[in-house]
Amino acid sequence: MSQAKIPHDLLIKIVKEKHELIPKIMKEKGIDCWLIFARETSVNPDPIMNQVIGGDVVWKSSFVFAFEGEKFTKSAIVGDFDALAEERKGIWDVVIPYKEGISAPMKELFQRIKPSKIALNYSEDDVVSDGLSHGMFLKLISILSDKKDLFISAAPLIQAIRGRKTKTELELVTKACELTEEINHKMTKLIKTGMNETEIQNLFHDEMDKRNVVEAWQRVSCPAIDAGPDKEYGHVGPLPNSKTKKGHILHNDFGVKFSGYCSDLQRIWFFGSEDEIPEELTHAFKTVHGAITKAAECIKPGVTGFSVDKVARDYVKSQGYEEYAHALGHQLGTNAHDGGLLLGPLWERYGDIPKGIVEEGNIFTLELYVKTKNYGMVSLEEDIVVTKDGCRFLVPRCDKFITIEDT
């Protein structure tokens, strides 16, 4: 069996860990009712479904977490063919199956629980809190027409549920990072000077296949392979005419999915001995490495996302480089870009997201590049977990150019 997907039992274990958090976070955020309204989630998934529902539904389904006074209840209204699967999970107080339509049982449930607000999965800025489609929103307006003024965004709730990684989740992301580094280390032996990007990507794919793991993002650019000075990094596949060469560098951006959880690391190789690394590259590497160190030293629960980015960004500029054109870090989990708080600048593209607060248990990437004049971009990416008073790297950092000395 592929190790890419999470086994059902392990998934339900994570769902139960998350269900422990839900009432606590709902109180914290002042939300008395959360409605997940979804259908055919294998075709059009809601990104939070897997962690709190633990699988897909076919027909229109309502999952309702609500405080009725002090009593906390969890209800699932699902098509009759989906009902048994929900019951067997053992996570619902009540499973209400329907045959012809979901309207009647939904109206009845909301009549009873009388919520002050109804939090829904939409957000302009945060993709993982935006699982409710617009068509389903319109459908909801027609079913709960007398309650539509109560609708609010569930984003603060979802971000906390998703961002506070459970013990099991942290183990899985760590394992994904370890496998990624295992493959990177193997590559140092397999890559030869003169290989082109396609050949190198194929070597990675072979090692992934041997370990039964899959790419953390689309395979055509996972790993992204960048050889030589002339390539802009980005979400693009290998170029067959880009070749490695003595005196040049090779960069990758690589993550695997293990039991449904992702890694995302960047490493950088130099073709030649350590003595042969030119000062221009050494300075660039030190800058990138130093910026990550500075960010890691300042990140802890309670700081804003943009303040962590700023420390790294200012350092890069102080060293005479143009600032990097992306955020310093994103969260990592079931997706390589796991949504929620970003360690990013306050640019239009990131909306209000970087204003959020770092929490214990968050897993972030720390990544940035600088551009050199003669060797192209120099870039690194590390994965960290936020601890009680700082952070911890999930696998040992890349502290210097990895050298390939076959010529």
Add this chain to the structure above:
Amino acid sequence: MSQAKIPHDLLIKIVKEKHELIPKIMKEKGIDCWLIFARETSVNPDPIMNQVIGGDVVWKSSFVFAFEGEKFTKSAIVGDFDALAEERKGIWDVVIPYKEGISAPMKELFQRIKPSKIALNYSEDDVVSDGLSHGMFLKLISILSDKKDLFISAAPLIQAIRGRKTKTELELVTKACELTEEINHKMTKLIKTGMNETEIQNLFHDEMDKRNVVEAWQRVSCPAIDAGPDKEYGHVGPLPNSKTKKGHILHNDFGVKFSGYCSDLQRIWFFGSEDEIPEELTHAFKTVHGAITKAAECIKPGVTGFSVDKVARDYVKSQGYEEYAHALGHQLGTNAHDGGLLLGPLWERYGDIPKGIVEEGNIFTLELYVKTKNYGMVSLEEDIVVTKDGCRFLVPRCDKFITIEDT
């Protein structure tokens, strides 16, 4: 490499086939501008992206298909890191990269093309036409605030683009069906009387792994395995205490994904020789088989979805059985439930969807069950493609109980 995912070159081939259709169908449906507005589609996919864009985007992206007078243009506005990947596909007239925010280039583009309407990916009833999230809809309202009255649903367009399978798509679904039947046939040799559902599902998973194909829906219920008389079918995993037994039946609902395209078939086994099959089962089988035959005889381009369902449903009732509690058929493609027109009854749960018109090139399942008193449910499912004047089964039908005579 896993055969589950579509190779990039083949995907772009299909995208190009679909791009041939787009202006034609837009004219047919009277739509002069179609906007796909998406972000982080590996986390929160828009179901139509793969067929018309051919891959994921990270930052907010606008893909605009528009008639400017008689001139048809295709524009992609994407984050700068996504731009090279779009350019290399060779499917856009222009790729417009942005760094800090998408608003300015979007406003500029729409200022120029002056659409009469802007079709967006939302639909209350059709999941595959509902890829625009509510948060992204709100974002769009704020970016194109002066054009928000022009927004209409792109559902008629998307359903036709998705439903009219190209030559390449038909080949891939057919191959998925062939692999499914290859595994089903192998199972007839491997399944022994007395095995439980979990053991049987494991046998299927082993054969899938050997062939490097994955499940067409969630693995816990793919294949769904139903042994003996006491189980309601549905989206539920195997029950370890449900065992096969001489004189009983075994049913499965099984599909694989091959190069990104799905099969979805149901087969049924009897433990014993043909002579031993009781009349009650024979009659149930004939009814299910006959209902599928009647549906296949009446389906052709131009008929409504519900009329096809009705023929089968009426036949089942005429034979003295309770009607089946689902639609007779759904479309099949990149997803087992591929959205668009359903061959279903006019129940609340299906909305207006079954009122749509069958088109040449549509691939449908034909599936139904009847309940017997002593042997549980008897159910079959076949996959057909709609031809110019009728339909064709993609693989040979199941014409009788498959017997397992090991005792």
